[in-house]
Amino acid sequence: MAASTMPTASSTESRFDQARFIPADAIFALTAQYQEDLSPQKVNLGQGTYRDADGRPWVLPSVKKARESLFEQGLNHEYLPIVGLLKFQQATARLVLGAELSAELGIKVATCQSLSGTGALHLAGLLLRACQKSPPKVYIPEPTWSNHHQVFGSLGFPCESFKYYDHERNDMDIESYYSTLERAEPNSVVILHACAHNPTGLDPSEEHWRQIAHLMKARNLFPLFDAAYLGFNSGNLDEDAFAIRLFIGEMNMEAGICVSFAKNMGLYGERVGCFLLANKSKQIAVNTQSMLEMLQRSEVSNPPAFGARIASQILGRDDLKKMWYADMITMSDRIRSMRNALYDHLVSLGAPGAWEHLIRQSGMFGFLGLSLEIVLRLRGLSSIIILTWRVKEKYHIYMADNSRISIAGLNEGNVEYVARSIAQCLQDVKK
Ligand SMILES: Cc1ncc(COP(=O)(O)O)c(C=O)c1O
Incomplete structure (x- = not known):
């Protein structure tokens, strides 16, 4: 072997020399x-x-019942399609948007089953990044769920925190929220906790949400809803989905919704979630749907089946859905x-x-x-x-x-x- 082509790395060097220690x-x-x-x-x-x-x-009684019925039907362990169980995605869109709005939007909504809420946020990030020349700025409330920064930071988005909470008054700082939106860089993304803001437990009122939606529309900001507590917050899912339906239905805005069934169905470890994207047109939805399929394929190939089948049973059967609504009230x-x-x-x-x-x-x-x-x-x-x-x-x-x-x-x-x-x-x- 010629000297110039001989390997030169010393045995003490590692390609992971630059790895940093990250605290747990x-x-x-x-x-x-x-x-x-x-x-x-x-x-x-x-x-x-x-x-x-x-x-x-x-374990929620509705989940127990759905599980029993799945076993009675006989389960197999085949792959799901790349974007997941279709019935589950359709039922999730109907649940979150409400029957009327979801029927009105029809195929303008792209959907993809995800690894719970975290996976939905990650898919949203992948899609937003793939559809822009450079990753847009992501505005994240402070304080927030700690993983928001990690998910979007690790995907290369510049993240900017804005003041959501006034520690002196122990209350929301709505004026600061508005002023962030008034000066936000157009085309940026804003992370919105759909309800039950984590960690403060304080949400904008309906009037606040209307103002937030107006300000965001005026500056062409993209609403990305983190919907991890629908129905778990108030016990009434329609009430908890108010902001989502306002932005998409009343305000006619494009929006992404990252849905988790971890809390409201107690399916923490099953990783059941869904990313919904309300698009401006059917053609755009056809394209974003195809991109979600490609992005999911390269990330997880296809999502896990068991939890999605449980959720699908619950959402698709009137008797189980009624039980689930009662379970959310219990919690x-x-x-x-x-x-x-x-x-x-x-x-x-x-x-x-x-x-x-x-x-x-x-x-x-x-x-x-x-x-x-x-x-x-x-x-x-x-x-x-x-x-x-x-x-x-x-x-x-x-x-x-x-x-x-x-x-x-x-x-x-x-x-x-x-x-x-x-x-x-x-x-x-x-x-
Ligand atoms: C605000 C918020 N978003 C998203 C999630 C995602 O959770 P999961 O990935 O378990 O659905 C959580 C969980 O604690 C959360 O609090």
Whole structure:
């Protein structure tokens, strides 16, 4: 072999020399920490997963029934088509847009089954990137679900945060929202939480949504709805889909909707989601549909079947759909009552501070407004920082660093304990 063609790399070099160490995802790491804690007192208010009144994961009765009926019909394990189960996609479009609007739009809506809500956001990003010369700017509310930045950042979109929440007032900052939209770069994308904003639990009112839609239309901004909590928020799916239907129906705007059935059907691990794209014309929809098929093929080839079949049974059968609507009411009612119970206990125990913001919020999360110091005290484990303090009590209460709590983790057996612990920590820090 000629000297110039000999391999030159030394055995110590790696093509991954440039790999950086990325810290573990905070919420998944918190769940692992909770699972390792052996205390019987421990309370998990971290990850957003529904728990029943006894603190256990809940398989929805409608899901159980759909599952049984699938097994009775006899399941096979064949591939789904590249864009997924057609019946599931059609039923999702009808569910989210409402029967009237979805019939009116017909094939102007491109649809693609996705790996839950995250996969739908990713598909939306792939399509938006593939349809522009350079990736447009993506406006993301601050705070937000942490994965928004990762999904769009990893796809090469320039992401810009805008102020959504005023930490001083513990309330939404709608004026700041409007002024962001008024000066936003035309043709950009705006991430909109369709309902149950994560983490603040505060959504724009109907009047706010109308103004947001007008401002976005005027500047040709693309609405990308993250719809992870439809029906789970208020218990009424039509109410929760208000903003989506306003933008697409009343305002006649093109919009993308990233639908997840993780929370509202409790199908967290099955990864059931759908990306819907309301296009300006049938021809554009034919093209975007074909692009979604190509993008999905290169990403996952075709999506998983089991969860989509369950969802499809529920959405396609009147009896199961009725059960599912009742299940969503069960979940949202229990969350609402635990939110109220936490508020009542905090107030009656005289926990320092004002707590009205907690009952202004809705959905899975409560955004408490506690400092990191209090959050870590409540966790009370061997965090490096906590070791430097003299912690008398270990509360074993786990919540996200920004003091977002998953209200579903509360129940009659622990809510007073949580309130009392919060009150105690706040008093200790005041001393
Ligand atoms: C705001 C928001 N969007 C999207 C998702 C996506 O979840 P999944 O991919 O499990 O459907 C979540 C889950 O926590 C969320 O809170």
